[in-house]
Amino acid sequence: MNITTKVNxxxxxxxxxxxTMLSTFLREELSLTGTHIGxxxxxxxxxxxxxxxxxxxxCTVLAARVDGEEVTTIEGMSNGSLHPLQEGFKxxxxxxxxxxxxxxxxxxxxxxxRNSNPSEQEIRxxxxxxxxxxxxxxxxxxxxxxxxxxxxx
Amino acid sequence: MSYIGKSVKRVEDKRFITGxxxxxxxxxxxxxxxxxxxxxxxxHAKIKSVDISAAxxxxxxxxxxxxEDIAASGINGVPCGWQVNFKNGDTMKEPPHPLLVxxxxxxxxxxxxxxxxxxxxxxxxxxxxxxxDYENLDAVTDPEEAAKGGAPLVHDDAPGNVCFDWExxxxxxxxxxxxxxxxHVTTLDLTNQRVVPNAIEPRSAIGHYEDAGDKFTLYxxxxxxxxxxxxxxxxxxxxxxxxxxxxxxxxxxxxxxKIFHYTxxxxxxxxxxxINRPIKWTAERSESFLTDAHGRDHKTHVQMGFDxxxxxxxxxxxxxxxxxAYLSTFAPAVPTYLHGTLMQGLYTxxxxxxxxxxxxxxxxxxxxxxxxxxxxxxxxxxxxxxxAALEMGMDPIELRKINFIPKFDxxxxxxxxxxxxxxxxxxxxxxxxxxxxxxxxxxAFRKEQASLDNGKLLGIGFSTYIEACGIAPSAVVGAxxxxxxxxxxxxxxxxxxxxxxxxxxSHSHGQGHETTFAQVVADRLxxxxxxxxxxxxxxxxxxxxxxxxxxxxxxxxxxxxxxxIDKVIEKGAKIAAHKLESRVExxxxxxxxxxxxxxxxxxSFGDVSLTAYVPHDYPADLEPGLDFSSFYDPANFTYxxxxxxxxxxxxxxxxxxxxxxxxxxxDVGNIINPMIVEGxxxxxxxxxxxxxxxxxxxxxxxxxxxxASFMDYSMPRADDLPNFEVDRTxxxxxxxxxxxxxxxxxxxxxxxxxxxxxVIDALxxxxxxxxxxxxxxxxxxxxxxxxxxxxN
Numbered sequence: 001m002n003i004t005t006k007v008n009x010x011x012x013x014x015x016x017x018x019x020t021m022l023s024t025f026l027r028e029e030l031s032l033t034g035t036h037i038g039x040x041x042x043x044x045x046x047x048x049x050x051x052x053x054x055x056x057x058x059c060t061v062l063a064a065r066v067d068g069e070e071v072t073t074i075e076g077m078s079n080g081s082l083h084p085l086q087e088g089f090k091x092x093x094x095x096x097x098x099x100x101x102x103x104x105x106x107x108x109x110x111x112x113x114r115n116s117n118p119s120e121q122e123i124r125x126x127x128x129x130x131x132x133x134x135x136x137x138x139x140x141x142x143x144x145x146x147x148x149x150x151x152x153x
Numbered sequence: 154m155s156y157i158g159k160s161v162k163r164v165e166d167k168r169f170i171t172g173x174x175x176x177x178x179x180x181x182x183x184x185x186x187x188x189x190x191x192x193x194x195x196x197h198a199k200i201k202s203v204d205i206s207a208a209x210x211x212x213x214x215x216x217x218x219x220x221e222d223i224a225a226s227g228i229n230g231v232p233c234g235w236q237v238n239f240k241n242g243d244t245m246k247e248p249p250h251p252l253l254v255x256x257x258x259x260x261x262x263x264x265x266x267x268x269x270x271x272x273x274x275x276x277x278x279x280x281x282x283x284x285x286d287y288e289n290l291d292a293v294t295d296p297e298e299a300a301k302g303g304a305p306l307v308h309d310d311a312p313g314n315v316c317f318d319w320e321x322x323x324x325x326x327x328x329x330x331x332x333x334x335x336x337h338v339t340t341l342d343l344t345n346q347r348v349v350p351n352a353i354e355p356r357s358a359i360g361h362y363e364d365a366g367d368k369f370t371l372y373x374x375x376x377x378x379x380x381x382x383x384x385x386x387x388x389x390x391x392x393x394x395x396x397x398x399x400x401x402x403x404x405x406x407x408x409x410x411k412i413f414h415y416t417x418x419x420x421x422x423x424x425x426x427x428i429n430r431p432i433k434w435t436a437e438r439s440e441s442f443l444t445d446a447h448g449r450d451h452k453t454h455v456q457m458g459f460d461x462x463x464x465x466x467x468x469x470x471x472x473x474x475x476x477x478a479y480l481s482t483f484a485p486a487v488p489t490y491l492h493g494t495l496m497q498g499l500y501t502x503x504x505x506x507x508x509x510x511x512x513x514x515x516x517x518x519x520x521x522x523x524x525x526x527x528x529x530x531x532x533x534x535x536x537x538x539x540x541a542a543l544e545m546g547m548d549p550i551e552l553r554k555i556n557f558i559p560k561f562d563x564x565x566x567x568x569x570x571x572x573x574x575x576x577x578x579x580x581x582x583x584x585x586x587x588x589x590x591x592x593x594x595x596x597a598f599r600k601e602q603a604s605l606d607n608g609k610l611l612g613i614g615f616s617t618y619i620e621a622c623g624i625a626p627s628a629v630v631g632a633x634x635x636x637x638x639x640x641x642x643x644x645x646x647x648x649x650x651x652x653x654x655x656x657x658x659s660h661s662h663g664q665g666h667e668t669t670f671a672q673v674v675a676d677r678l679x680x681x682x683x684x685x686x687x688x689x690x691x692x693x694x695x696x697x698x699x700x701x702x703x704x705x706x707x708x709x710x711x712x713x714x715x716x717x718i719d720k721v722i723e724k725g726a727k728i729a730a731h732k733l734e735s736r737v738e739x740x741x742x743x744x745x746x747x748x749x750x751x752x753x754x755x756x757s758f759g760d761v762s763l764t765a766y767v768p769h770d771y772p773a774d775l776e777p778g779l780d781f782s783s784f785y786d787p788a789n790f791t792y793x794x795x796x797x798x799x800x801x802x803x804x805x806x807x808x809x810x811x812x813x814x815x816x817x818x819x820d821v822g823n824i825i826n827p828m829i830v831e832g833x834x835x836x837x838x839x840x841x842x843x844x845x846x847x848x849x850x851x852x853x854x855x856x857x858x859x860x861a862s863f864m865d866y867s868m869p870r871a872d873d874l875p876n877f878e879v880d881r882t883x884x885x886x887x888x889x890x891x892x893x894x895x896x897x898x899x900x901x902x903x904x905x906x907x908x909x910x911x912v913i914d915a916l917x918x919x920x921x922x923x924x925x926x927x928x929x930x931x932x933x934x935x936x937x938x939x940x941x942x943x944x945n
Contacts, residue, residue: 017274033178036176039355039438039862043438074171075171075172082171090163095169096665130870131870136840138877
């Protein structure tokens with residue numbers, strides 16, 4: 001089938017196998033390998049991207065679903081300068097191996113778009129669909145707080 | 154400018170936060186195919202036939218290999234890297250681990266065929282078309298059951314499923330006599346349950362054969378690419394080592410599970426030559442659950458005796474260690490030399506015997522997982538201490554303190570020789586405990602605990618630990634059965650412009666070496682951090698390496714870098730002396746320049762570097778260039794230690810456990826980057842707490858792994874954990890140049906018993922004198938323990 005979608009602000013038209021998952025489409029078709037696949041069953045959140053501004057797990061969204069829609073991946077988060085979340089993860093040591101990081105940043109971006117000043121508990125609850133095995137989440141929470149503070153000026 | 158001890162932000166972060174990391178599955182090679190394994194759904198079954206005809210004609214399929222093909226090629230399988238002998242001196246049983254099984258599968262997930270297709274979807278379709286006729290056989294998954302007479306056999310040549318039996322310490326009868334004469338004996342039957350490492354990046358391997366140069370490249374998710382190359386070439390495929398390049402690019406977490414050389418790596422390399430095209434295999438998560446080496450899985454009976462003052466008299470520990478169906482690379486070392494040798498803990502125990510039986514079962518392999526043997530040892534000792542304190546009506550901290558080995562720095566006082574073969578380097582065990590108690594507010598806590606009245610029980614649990622890391626002196630581990638040395642190498646290449654490239658055999662997969670190592674180099678050379686680049690993970694760039702595990706990178710790999718820097722400075726001084734028309738002994742090196750002592754005559758590092766490569770005006774007897782390699786073999790293990798404290802709330806009605814606070818005071822020696830060290834501690838804590846409260850495999854009687862997905866296997870999520878309260882003391886390591894000990898495993902070693910002890914303490918305060926609850930402490934188990942009172 002043919003799909004037309006906007007990824008990181010760019011119009012994309014492609015012919016795809018009907019069963020192609022969004023994660024595979026991004027990684028294989030568009031070489032946007034910042035979106036990672038950790039489980040293929042929505043369990044780990046490493047593949048999280050924004051679909052029309054809302055966080056979705058791209059390993060369980062069909063690429064066909066984004067026909068006519070807008071997708072943002074980690075590669076679309078910085079335009080010249082780092083997004084406050086990217087900056088926060090670096091400043092607060094919110095990443096170690098980096099594999100879960102793109103998914104964490106996209107999930108947190110969704111949170112901050114809904115709640116500009118989340119409490120620690122709200123941050124923790126909003127990230128509960130994303131596994132990190134390296135950091136114990138301690139510094140990830142701080143990274144999101146850093147970004148919220150920065151975005152609130 | 155000094156970089157040591159500063160929380161420098163990580164230089165590697167930029168690529169990860171912008172989605173530009175380069176993990177194995179991100180790599181695309183021209184003409185690359187996709188490989189998928191057909192895996193056994195049974196734990197123990199005869200293969201009566203494998204019909205691949207439909208798969209072979211499936212769209213896009215390039216080739217299908219079966220166990221017959223592998224057997225016909227003469228490949229024996231993947232070897233074990235550590236030999237443990239039976240008590241009677243016989244060599245352990247060491248059945249090979251075939252790349253594809255021909256006759257009999259021995260665990261769920263055992264590979265029976267390998268399908269290569271043009272793309273992943275086509276390979277996946279073809280898997281469904283392979284027809285394997287299995288004759289299902291009885292299986293055994295529990296190590297104690299497996300070692301009993303009459304259990305189904307995993308390997309015909311390993312009677313009783315015993316791989317080895319092993320003993321360390323004092324004679325058993327002396328320990329038994331000491332226990333019999335003790336004022337009090339605390340006894341525990343513990344299961345240190347099997348857990349799955351679950352690095353969030355699944356394992357992946359790309360085999361790339363290039364016939365033009367008869368060369369292979371393996372891209373793989375490895376913590377130690379050089380060791381993988383050695384095993385792959387010399388022991389599995391018989392390919393000359395110089396014809397194989399192994400690259401471990403960005404690796405998404407390891408925690409031990411990516412140390413080992415796996416069959417899939419050999420399969421993609423071998424098969425890529427057969428089809429003369431690159432092949433990529435990437436594990437699905439369920440496949441990771443079934444085939445990444447698991448951790449722990451010990452069943453232990455342990456007794457500790459005390460005199461009337463609470464002084465330890467003796468310790469007897471008897472363990473059945475599950476090794477799985479096949480021996481993974483370091484599997485035999487984990488329950489023996491990494492576990493038995495730590496059974497003295499921080500205490501001056503007069504008599505100790507540790508007895509371990511390594512057992513085969515119809516399960517996936519068990520090997521090193523964060524801490525590797527040391528968490529199992531610590532779990533026994535620290536559960537015993539808190540329980541003994543409850544039983545004897547003593548304070549758990551006081552009980553520990555009266556048994557602690559006194560402070561020693563390893564310089565003015567000698568190291569401490571234990572009864573179980575180790576020589577601790579330096580330690581101040583009271584220091585970490587006192588600091589932790591201060592952070593807890595111990596007296597106030599005990600008052601709050603006694604007065605709490607809200608339907609909850611409040612508990613506090615302690616754990617003190619020591620670990621042996623900075624692994625390891627090659628001669629020592631060689632004598633203990635290691636089939637490899639455990640040194641590290643580092644090359645420091647000063648470029649003509651004074652910029653520095655460092656090639657390290659340590660592999661970074663989250664530890665931040667690109668920052669920490671650069672801090673060491675920049676600090677020692679007195680140059681800006683930006684002038685230093687750390688290269689790792691590529692056997693073609695790095696001369697040799699033993700990789701990253703056992704909290705060894707900075708202690709061993711960092712020391713190798715220091716050795717090379719020293720050589721650079723030594724040679725640089727000769728060049729500087731020539732240029733300054735001075736004598737070497739009249740020069741001092743500081744802040745990036747050599748200065749003639751007592752004068753303002755100096756020459757910068759950059760000018761000396763340039764002179765080394767443009768040697769027009771140069772010492773006659775000196776070679777050009779400024780580039781040194783070193784191998785560092787440590788004199789001893791390093792011995793970090795610490796005190797961890799958990800505070801939990803247990804719901805009286807449901808048994809639900811809530812971790813309220815976690816305090817960790819660790820002493821990992823000198824610290825280069827506190828931010829990174831704290832991050833390592835945090836991550837270790839989460840995994841150790843995960844084992845206590847959430848994690849554990851469930852095997853059915855027939856050997857099916859019942860929870861082989863993230864939907865079924867529970868791991869800590871962000872809202873399961875509190876903010877950690879972390880601090881440190883500093884007792885330098887006396888035997889390496891940086892004085893560092895290692896921080897990667899500490900959090901995971903100390904935390905597990907602290908959490909379980911806290912729940913037990915809460916239950917005792919509620920009148921339930923429970924000795925043990927099986928981990929993970931899910932509410933059902935805690936609730937049952939409360940209902941059954943002290944009957945456990």
